[in-house]
Amino acid sequence: MRSADRPLSPHLQIYRPQLTSVLSILHRASGLALGFGTILLVWWLVAGAAGPGPYDGVARFLGSWIGLVLLFGWTAALSYHLCNGLRHLVWDTGHALDLKSTYVGGWAVVAAAAALTVATWAVGIGSWGH
Numbered sequence: 001m002r003s004a005d006r007p008l009s010p011h012l013q014i015y016r017p018q019l020t021s022v023l024s025i026l027h028r029a030s031g032l033a034l035g036f037g038t039i040l041l042v043w044w045l046v047a048g049a050a051g052p053g054p055y056d057g058v059a060r061f062l063g064s065w066i067g068l069v070l071l072f073g074w075t076a077a078l079s080y081h082l083c084n085g086l087r088h089l090v091w092d093t094g095h096a097l098d099l100k101s102t103y104v105g106g107w108a109v110v111a112a113a114a115a116l117t118v119a120t121w122a123v124g125i126g127s128w129g130h
Contacts, residue, residue, distance in 0.1 A: 019106045027084045030077040037074030072121065079116040083109045 040062070047058040061067045087105050090096050096105050 020102055023084060023106050023109065026080065030081040030084075033073060033077035034081060037070070037077065040070060040074065072117075075120050076113065076117045079120070080109070080113040083112045083116065 044055075044058050044062065047054040062071060087096075087109050090105070096102065
């Protein structure tokens with residue numbers, strides 16, 4: 001069989017992603033999202049320092065549907081990265097490294113990140129009227 005006729009990665013045809021590998025990839029992706037979200041934060045801070053005109057422009061953008069989607073994504077990334085980082089700290093102590101604990105901890109991270117994101121937005125939306 002010629003090398004050109006062989007599949008390059010046969011494992012990709014039979015591999016089923018595990019929860020731990022998906023969460024690991026999401027941890028890296030959330031770190032990247034936090035970097036991009038920090039650019040929004042810096043833009044907001046610089047606009048605030050520049051005066052009411054620039055600040056109003058940024059506030060209008062962040063209040064638009066695309067701005068709200070970006071802010072929600074940034075909040076979700078922050079919540080997930082925080083919760084999964086705490087799980088990694090537990091692992092660094094040598095605890096919860098068995099298979100059952102990694103799955104229980106992984107689902108706990110997903111649930112805690114979702115709850116933290118929703119709670120953050122509930123508090124934020126609740127304070128808009130005040």
